[in-house]
Amino acid sequence: MSPHIVSAFDEDLRAITARIAEMGGLAEELLTTALEAVETRDSDMAEQVILRDKRLDRLEHEVDDLCVRVIALRQPMAQDLRLVVAALKMSTVLERIGDLSKNIAKRSKALAQAQRINLSGSVVRMGQQTLRLLNEVLDAFSSRDVALAVSVWRRDIEIDEFYNSLFRELVTYMMEEPRIIGLGSQLLFIAKNLERIGDHTTHIAELVYWIVEGEPLGDDRPKGAPVSMDGILG
Amino acid sequence: MSPVKMTARGVNVYYGDNHALRDVSVDILDKTVTAFIGPSGCGKSTFLRCLNRMNDTIPTARVEGSITLDGQDIHDPAVDPVQLRARVGMVFQKPNPFPKSIYDNVAYGPRIHGLARDRAELDAIVERALTRAALWNEVKDRLSSPGTGLSGGQQQRLCIARAIATSPEVLLMDEPCSALDPIATAQIEELIDELRQTYSLVIVTHSMQQAARVSQKTAFFHMGQLVEQGDTTKIFTNPSDRRTQDYITGRFG
Ligand SMILES: Nc1ncnc2c1ncn2[C@@H]1O[C@H](COP(=O)(O)OP(=O)(O)OP(=O)(O)O)[C@@H](O)[C@H]1O
Ligand SMILES: [Mg+2]
Numbered sequence: 001m002s003p004h005i006v007s008a009f010d011e012d013l014r015a016i017t018a019r020i021a022e023m024g025g026l027a028e029e030l031l032t033t034a035l036e037a038v039e040t041r042d043s044d045m046a047e048q049v050i051l052r053d054k055r056l057d058r059l060e061h062e063v064d065d066l067c068v069r070v071i072a073l074r075q076p077m078a079q080d081l082r083l084v085v086a087a088l089k090m091s092t093v094l095e096r097i098g099d100l101s102k103n104i105a106k107r108s109k110a111l112a113q114a115q116r117i118n119l120s121g122s123v124v125r126m127g128q129q130t131l132r133l134l135n136e137v138l139d140a141f142s143s144r145d146v147a148l149a150v151s152v153w154r155r156d157i158e159i160d161e162f163y164n165s166l167f168r169e170l171v172t173y174m175m176e177e178p179r180i181i182g183l184g185s186q187l188l189f190i191a192k193n194l195e196r197i198g199d200h201t202t203h204i205a206e207l208v209y210w211i212v213e214g215e216p217l218g219d220d221r222p223k224g225a226p227v228s229m230d231g232i233l234g
Numbered sequence: 235m236s237p238v239k240m241t242a243r244g245v246n247v248y249y250g251d252n253h254a255l256r257d258v259s260v261d262i263l264d265k266t267v268t269a270f271i272g273p274s275g276c277g278k279s280t281f282l283r284c285l286n287r288m289n290d291t292i293p294t295a296r297v298e299g300s301i302t303l304d305g306q307d308i309h310d311p312a313v314d315p316v317q318l319r320a321r322v323g324m325v326f327q328k329p330n331p332f333p334k335s336i337y338d339n340v341a342y343g344p345r346i347h348g349l350a351r352d353r354a355e356l357d358a359i360v361e362r363a364l365t366r367a368a369l370w371n372e373v374k375d376r377l378s379s380p381g382t383g384l385s386g387g388q389q390q391r392l393c394i395a396r397a398i399a400t401s402p403e404v405l406l407m408d409e410p411c412s413a414l415d416p417i418a419t420a421q422i423e424e425l426i427d428e429l430r431q432t433y434s435l436v437i438v439t440h441s442m443q444q445a446a447r448v449s450q451k452t453a454f455f456h457m458g459q460l461v462e463q464g465d466t467t468k469i470f471t472n473p474s475d476r477r478t479q480d481y482i483t484g485r486f487g
Contacts (some may be wrong), residue, residue: 002485077471077482078473079483
């Protein structure tokens with residue numbers, strides 16, 4: 001992309017991109033730490049996530065202020081406008097991912113007090129898969145890699161399927177062993193949070209596609225069937 | 235979609251040896267504002283002047299290709315250029331009031347085309363044209379003073395009033411707001427929007443925001459060529475050609 005004639009405009013857009021990249025890095029870090037907290041049941045790590053999330057909130061406001069300023073002062077057009085509008089949305093989405101990670105971290109503190117069950121391993125694996133997609137979509141944003149964004153967008157179904165099978169397993173397990181209902185439902189909420197992080201990740205993939213191509217990514221994305229209780233109860 | 239009001243096919247313009255416009259083809263729709271954008275010297279004014287045969291008045295200029303108005307070739311010998319210019323009016327890049335009173339500037343067209351039966355009717359036409367051009371309040375007490383004594387922005391609005399006084403079917407405006415303050419600019423944009431209900435308008439502007447605000451169709455010119463044309467929303471959000479993209483986003487070409 002050639003530079004703008006007004007170089008301060010380039011600097012503004014670079015600043016927005018840099019803040020988004022920083023938010024992305026932070027969101028990844030929060031999710032990573034939250035998953036470690038689930039895995040190791042380390043409540044210090046959980047605390048750390050809760051504290052770092054504040055920085056993400058601050059960055060969200062910074063991005064919003066920058067975008068509003070660029071729109072008011074420079075009236076961006078075409079792909080510049082798309083970048084600014086997408087950045088406004090991405091800041092919200094990344095902040096949400098931070099919140100969901102924080103929620104996972106908080107729930108991991110409840111796990112710490114309970115006995116270990118096998119299924120927490122599956123939840124962590126689901127988390128790692130989610131983290132991988134988040135990682136890739138942020139790379140797709142930095143390098144404007146449409147193919148990678150589309151690939152992430154298609155693979156969100158893996159997270160949905162992971163969630164559906166975990167849901168079944170956990171419910172089955174809890175029916176057999178009512179003692180672990182407390183623990184099992186914490187894990188269920190954690191899995192639900194991960195599934196939502198997956199949805200936010202596909203949203204970012206759509207935004208990356210839109211920034212580059214200028215049109216929306218079609219809505220023929222493969223989606224997992226909504227989870228149902230059929231075959232579990234019944 | 236509005237019907238086509240004017241067409242241009244394979245238009246080339248030469249000023250002596252300077253090949254200023256190359257093979258331009260475009261449709262101008264009725265009841266639609268079409269914006270021409272592009273860097274200085276790319277041929278916007280030249281093309282605008284083709285549409286009402288103003289280039290006829292430039293001795294070195296040679297125009298090739300076909301241009302029609304309501305299906306009729308405007309270069310047909312049966313077409314009288316003066317009549318053509320009453321149907322296809324023009325506001326020039328530089329304000330050019332006649333060295334006459336403000337009133338006479340606006341009354342000139344209606345008079346030569348016999349649009350008013352008496353003085354009262356002519357007064358009404360003049361007042362209405364000046365009001366629509368957002369100038370009435372500033373000049374209503376000095377209608378008999380010379381048009382050339384107005385400020386640059388007022389002169390431009392006087393020329394707009396003069397152009398609309400004869401109710402042309404097509405109105406060509408070459409940077410009509412370049413000398414206007416934001417309030418007068420907004421009033422002219424409002425006028426353009428109002429005229430669009432009845433007429434076909436073509437506006438040349440260097441303000442991307444203005445083109446985006448007032449037009450439904452946009453054509454981008456670059457070095458004598460028409461690079462890209464289409465819906466204004468598309469051109470400003472997702473242009474197809476790299477040169478359009480670089481131009482509207484303010485990048486080095
Ligand atoms: N009357 C003229 N005689 C000779 N050459 C001319 C004449 N008018 C325009 N040209 C040439 O034709 C080319 C296109 O000029 P034109 O005025 O159409 O550009 P434009 O797009 O309107 O530019 P601007 O945005 O600066 O008004 C230029 O190279 C210019 O020098
Ligand atoms: Mg010009």
